[in-house]
Amino acid sequence: MRILKVLLVAALVLSMAACSCRTRKVGPGDNIPLTGDGGPLKDINFAFDSSALDARAKEILKANAAWLAENSSRRVQVEGHCDERGTNEYNMALGSRRANAAMDYLRSLGVQASRMSTVSYGEELPLDPAHNESAWARNRRDHFNVQ
Amino acid sequence: MSFKSLLFVALLAPATLLGQTDIYVRGSGKLFPIALPRLCTMAGDPQVARDIPEIVSRDLDLSGYFEVLNPNSFIEAPGKCTAPDATAFTDWTVIGAEGLVRGEIVAEPSGIRVKMYLLDVQRQKVVLGKEYVGDYSQVSKIAHRWANEVMKFFTGESGVFGTQIAYSSRVGRFKELFVMDMDGSNVRQLTNEKALALSAAWDPSGSRLLYTSYRNRQPDLFEVDVFSRATRQVTKNSALEVSPKYRKDGRSILASVSQGGDSDIVLLDNGGRLVQKLTRSNGVIDVSPSYSPDESQIIFTSNRAGNPQIYVMGADGGGAHRVSFVNSNYCTDPRWSPKGDKIVFVCRADAGFNLFIANPDGSSPMQLTSSGDNEDPDWSPDGRYLVFATTFWSxxxxxxxxxxxxxxxxxxxxxxxxxDFEPSWGPLIP
Incomplete structure (x- = not known):
């Protein structure tokens, strides 16, 4: 049993090393990214049913823009996410607005549009699977997938 | 004559109506008590004699009109063979049955012949009779068709048993498309894309589903054949297309497209090319469109007034007006009933998301659910039922x-x- 566990961990480490984390692809044929707030850029968060950038979000975006200025060869995909409340289709559109709000702001800070793209995952990829206020607050986010 | 056409003739033959209708189902308050004993079989498959009444029982129970009596309470021996009008009716009145479904199976060289009867226990007579011929693979089809006849007898309108429901189900980290019979049986997985397959909607013939897929790591519209599982990519671009719906002609697609933060209702051809932009609102979310049954109007969700509410506009995009008048700052996911007389939608109310029904102009809204979260409603093709996703049980x-x-x-x-999420109820296929 213990040997099996060690083997599993080793396999996991190997597969993570193999992925090089450029695309964060998990397994063969796996077409959606793993959720996780890792990566060099910090997530920003939103109020319920809102895509407005608050002061804290703008601070984080300024830091993210500075990092992108220093790492000019890197590209970023802005992922818009929602909490589980509300219906999936509306949340897909809301996630798209959230991703675009951040991309527009980054562009206004001088990040070239050609280095950025957006994708909405609606409520489909929660960071925290719990069903409470603090989980929902974490899940209403833009994640910056640096490539 | 081939076997298939033989079945066709038998099914289309006029019902052998043996009596006049005198039984009525009274409102939704009282359920009509009905008994469905095992069928008589002389040389047929005894399993079929059990399966048919079981399938019909499940259908009638699901219908919400009947109280299907427990076979353990039956006095008559299971599978007893007797001429229908020679039934010992007191054996059934004593256990409270008012209706009785019985039948017999006769083996045929190429399959089975099934004779089904509906009896009025109080008047002691046969009120409906039908005969079906088919092979063993068609047993559940025969049972559903008979259940539809029983529904028609009691309510004046055929049932929707045997129709299909498509939906998304979470498989590990992914969402894949599934199809099942409307009673929840016969579940089949259609996609295995290891991505997100969302917003499934049937084509008018009931053979294909449109859906949004992330299989290429970008959301695009795809179509899957429910029999062959072959897929076809419909759109291929950087925009996000969701909530696709075929028009009745099967040649164009109503959908919402998000790009650059705007989300608009559009009409596409079935190759995914833009035919017409139906809303053009700046910085506003317009999503989840569907047609009225005559396709003259479109009902959709919009946050144009600050928060999401339900709107109706002409099929050309003009004259949008709000129709959700519930005390809620969040209403989404509308669907027009197939008869055109009602709309259903979801609103945040009572500390959860609940289903509401109203007239198409928004008048007389009524809350249908009050516990857990209740989302993604869709109508049965006869407009009598709603299928939806709920956290009521877990x-x-x-x-x-x-x-x-x-x-x-x-x-x-x-x-x-x-x-399980986003159910779409398939059409009634004759």
Whole structure:
């Protein structure tokens, strides 16, 4: 049993090393990214049913823009996410607005549009699977997938 | 004559109506008590003699109109062979049955012949009779057709038993498309894309589903054939297309497209090319469109007034007006009933998301659910039922449920571990 566990961990480490984390692809044929707030850029968060950038979000975006200025060869995909409340289709559109709000702001800070793209995952990829206020607050986010 | 056409003739032959209709189902309050004993079989398959009444029982129970009596209470021996009008009716009145379904199976060289009868126990007579010929693979089809006849007898309108429901189900981290019979049986997985397959909608013939897929790591519209499982990519671009719906002609697609933060209702051809932009609102979310039954109007969700509410506009995009007048700052996911007389939508109310029904102009809204979260409603093709996703039975996990459009008779249809979402009820195929 213990040997099996060690083997599993080793396999996991190997597969993570193999992925090089450029695309964060998990397994063969796996077409959606793993959720996780890792990566060099910090997530920003939103109020319920809102895509407005608050002061804290703008601070984080300024830091993210500075990092992108220093790492000019890197590209970023802005992922818009929602909490589980509300219906999936509306949340897909809301996630798209959230991703675009951040991309527009980054562009206004001088990040070239050609280095950025957006994708909405609606409520489909929660960071925290719990069903409470603090989980929902974490899940209403833009994640910056640096490539 | 080939076997298939033989079946066709038998099914289309006029019903052998042996009596006049005198039984009525009274409102939704009292359920009509009905007994469905095992069928008589002389040389047929004894399993079929059990299967048919079981399938019909499940259908009638799901319908919300009947109280299907427990076979353990039956006095008559199971599978007893007797001429229908020679039934010992007192054996059934004493256990409270008012209706009785019995039948017999006769083996045929190429399959079976099934004779089904509906009896009025109080008047002691046969009121409906039908005969079906088919092979063994058609047993459940025969049972559903007979259940539809029984529904027609009692309510004046055929049932929707045997129709299909498509939906998304969580499989690990992914969402894949599934199809099941409307009673929750016969579940089949259609996609295995290891991505997100969302917003499934049937084509008018009931053979294909349109859906949004992330299989290429970008959301695009795809179509899957429910029989061959072959897929076709419909759109290929950087925009996000969701909530696709075929028009009745099957040649164009109503959908919402998000790009650059705007989300608009559009009409596409079935090759995914833009035909017409129906809304053009700046910085506003317009999503989840569907047609009125005559396709003259479109109902959709919009946050143009600050928060999401339900709107109706002409099929050309003009004259949008709000129709959700519920005390809620969040209403989404509207669907027009197939008869055109009602709309259903979801609103945040009573500390959860609940289903509401109203007239198409928004008048007389009525709340249908009040416990857990209830989302993604769709109508049965006859407009009598709603299928939707609910957390009523397990907090935090959505499963599909069925209920009558007045909110009564809620039944659980699915129990998958990861949860089930976004049901789409397929058409009634004759």
């Amino acid at each position: 907090r935090g996990t959505f499963h599909l449920a069925l209920m009558r459009a007045d909110g009564s008779g809620m039944k659980e249809l699915t129990k998958s571990r990861g949860g």
